[in-house]
Amino acid sequence: ATNTKSPVVDIHTHVYPPSYISLLKSRSEIPYVRSFPPSPSLRLVILPAEDTESTSRGRPVGAEYYDISKKIEFMDTHSIDISVISLANPWLDWVPSSEAAQAAQSINDEVNTECGKYPGRLFAFATLPLSGGKEVIVKEIQRLKSLKYIRGVILGTTGLGKGLDDPELLPIFEALQENKLPIFLHPHYGLPGSVWGERANDYGHVLPLALGFPLETTIAVTRMILAGVFEKVTELEMILAHSGGTLPFLAGRIESCIEHDAHLKAEGKLGKERKTVWDVLKKNIYLDAVIYSEVGLKAAIQASGQYRVMFGTDHPFFPPLEGEGQKWASVETNYVAIKAALGGGSEEEKGALGRNAVRVLNLEV
Ligand code: 5CU
Numbered sequence: 001a002t003n004t005k006s007p008v009v010d011i012h013t014h015v016y017p018p019s020y021i022s023l024l025k026s027r028s029e030i031p032y033v034r035s036f037p038p039s040p041s042l043r044l045v046i047l048p049a050e051d052t053e054s055t056s057r058g059r060p061v062g063a064e065y066y067d068i069s070k071k072i073e074f075m076d077t078h079s080i081d082i083s084v085i086s087l088a089n090p091w092l093d094w095v096p097s098s099e100a101a102q103a104a105q106s107i108n109d110e111v112n113t114e115c116g117k118y119p120g121r122l123f124a125f126a127t128l129p130l131s132g133g134k135e136v137i138v139k140e141i142q143r144l145k146s147l148k149y150i151r152g153v154i155l156g157t158t159g160l161g162k163g164l165d166d167p168e169l170l171p172i173f174e175a176l177q178e179n180k181l182p183i184f185l186h187p188h189y190g191l192p193g194s195v196w197g198e199r200a201n202d203y204g205h206v207l208p209l210a211l212g213f214p215l216e217t218t219i220a221v222t223r224m225i226l227a228g229v230f231e232k233v234t235e236l237e238m239i240l241a242h243s244g245g246t247l248p249f250l251a252g253r254i255e256s257c258i259e260h261d262a263h264l265k266a267e268g269k270l271g272k273e274r275k276t277v278w279d280v281l282k283k284n285i286y287l288d289a290v291i292y293s294e295v296g297l298k299a300a301i302q303a304s305g306q307y308r309v310m311f312g313t314d315h316p317f318f319p320p321l322e323g324e325g326q327k328w329a330s331v332e333t334n335y336v337a338i339k340a341a342l343g344g345g346s347e348e349e350k351g352a353l354g355r356n357a358v359r360v361l362n363l364e365v
Contacts, residue, residue: 001246006350007081009357012312014088049208064316086125086154089188098134115149116171125154141175151361152182157220163229173233187216214245243291248303288312294340
């Protein structure tokens with residue numbers, strides 16, 4: 001699989017290290033892992049919308065979720081040279097405040113050690129001890145410099161509990177900027193359950209995953225833009241999951257709503273120094289290519305630029321429902337979309353498949 005000239009890099013690929021899985025097995029509230037008799041198989045229940053008395057409850061959880069050798073096997077099957085692994089949702093969001101610092105240290109050390117088992121093939125986004133408060137978070141950000149394979153942090157949309165437009169987060173964004181650690185922004189909480197209606201359980205995980213996730217991301221970043229975060233922390237870098245949710249598609253509408261808002265005008269927030277959604281998309285934002293269609297990917301490329309999109313798989317989520325060993329349709333669809341949008345063999349395609357990630361995340365050992 002290795003082609004050092006033009007590597008394929010997967011920047012959206014998750015793990016739950018063994019210690020995290022053990023923690024989940026000791027819990028009965030989301031997030032947890034347990035069996036539902038009479039079936040002996042373990043299921044992973046993480047999303048608020050999936051904790052229901054139905055076959056929608058959780059997903060089967062096998063070794064591909066925690067065994068790093070399975071990640072390498074998956075990479076080899078799909079011609080992926082390098083993966084930038086990240087703890088999957090809901091990260092450490094649920095950890096009691098007093099345990100957050102220690103939990104983040106041990107997870108980040110564990111993930112860094114796993115990367116070291118396959119030098120050059122694995123890098124990682126670290127996890128922040130969000131419930132531990134500002135000082136604990138900044139301290140962990142500074143400690144990450146000592147971990148050889150860490151290249152950024154994965155972050156959900158809740159921040160310290162009030163979202164990413166919370167001014168209390170500015171010192172954290174500044175610490176990330178200073179340490180040149182991009183944020184990989186990833187959704188988890190979706191939209192309130194009431195949005196999905198009374199028959200939501202009949203539809204499996206489709207509504208929260210296909211729509212809840214991308215809208216959550218879109219709303220989080222729009223709130224950051226409205227709060228002027230990118231004017232205050234000008235070099236902050238964010239890689240948005242799922243090609244930015246719906247941000248590329250809605251950027252024009254968001255801009256128009258801003259420009260026509262009398263309240264913003266009265267508050268003096270529509271001045272020349274304002275960074276538009278388009279400015280932020282082209283300066284601070286990178287987009288993964290986990291959108292499963294040429295149409296969506298072209299929107300991402302048009303919004304942020306072809307040198308700002310990066311291949312991803314979302315492994316181990318979205319495995320084939322039947323059969324083992326063969327290539328995953330969820331991965332192949334994204335390869336096909338990149339080829340269709342940028343042209344097979346083109347420099348732009350090579351960028352999206354790996355070179356952009358190598359450049360932005362400095363993936364040399
Ligand atoms: O299938 C899912 O629920 C998920 C998830 O929770 N997180 C993710 O990154 N992809 C799919």
